[in-house]
Amino acid sequence: MNEVLKTISQRSSIRAYTAKKLTDAEIKALITAGLQAPTARNMQEVHISVIDGDNPILKEIDTQCKLTMLKAAPDDETKAKIESNPNNFYYNAPTVLILSADKDFKWSKLDAGITVQNIALAAQSMKLGSLIIGIIDDVMRGEKKDYFAKLLKFPDDHEFAIAVAVGHRATEKEPHEIDFDKSVSFI
Numbered sequence: 001m002n003e004v005l006k007t008i009s010q011r012s013s014i015r016a017y018t019a020k021k022l023t024d025a026e027i028k029a030l031i032t033a034g035l036q037a038p039t040a041r042n043m044q045e046v047h048i049s050v051i052d053g054d055n056p057i058l059k060e061i062d063t064q065c066k067l068t069m070l071k072a073a074p075d076d077e078t079k080a081k082i083e084s085n086p087n088n089f090y091y092n093a094p095t096v097l098i099l100s101a102d103k104d105f106k107w108s109k110l111d112a113g114i115t116v117q118n119i120a121l122a123a124q125s126m127k128l129g130s131l132i133i134g135i136i137d138d139v140m141r142g143e144k145k146d147y148f149a150k151l152l153k154f155p156d157d158h159e160f161a162i163a164v165a166v167g168h169r170a171t172e173k174e175p176h177e178i179d180f181d182k183s184v185s186f187i
């Protein structure tokens with residue numbers, strides 16, 4: 001198997017990280033891989049906000065995320081689960097990248113998805129762990145949308161697309177199983 005296929009096959013979502021910070025060179029390699037992703041019409045409309053894991057902005061987003069989930073919880077059991085969850089949305093990763101993209105461009109979400117996967121695969125190839133994060137979507141589109149967009153320096157007319165946490169793994173996880181019969185048809 002070649003290196004690209006090996007990297008793709010070995011990537012998995014990591015939900016525990018050591019406290020070790022990423023180096024500037026590692027962060028640069030990750031964002032470069034992200035920006036090298038193809039975009040529709042080569043618009044390159046995806047923007048990456050790089051946030052250190054210690055930045056209080058992350059705690060603020062996490063608190064808002066839990067409040068939003070509590071509000072939407074259908075029953076007490078779900079509420080108790082949310083309240084007792086000891087994890088934050090980025091599992092204490094040392095670096096979080098929040099991707100935003102032009103809200104009026106038809107392909108923004110898809111472009112951001114390709115960008116985030118490039119970052120996740122780059123992380124895997126660098127022996128780092130990553131987690132793609134969508135759970136903050138409701139918060140980033142909720143009542144504090146403009147406030148967070150400003151704090152995260154989204155360019156004008158951009159909105160949240162997806163996020164990714166990256167760091168040194170404190171746990172291993174097997175890649176997910178795949179099911180050719182369910183997922184593929186040869187015509």
Ligand SMILES: Cc1cc2nc3c(=O)[nH]c(=O)nc-3n(C[C@H](O)[C@H](O)[C@H](O)COP(=O)(O)O)c2cc1C
Pocket residue numbers: 011012013014015131132133134135136162173174175176
């Ligand atoms: C668009 C998208 C959003 C996701 N959002 C979250 C999230 O908010 N929190 C989380 O723990 N995992 C999230 N994941 C990770 C998925 O749960 C994970 O990719 C899936 O369970 C398959 O596991 P694997 O990545 O280890 O193969 C997300 C994945 C994708 C593609």
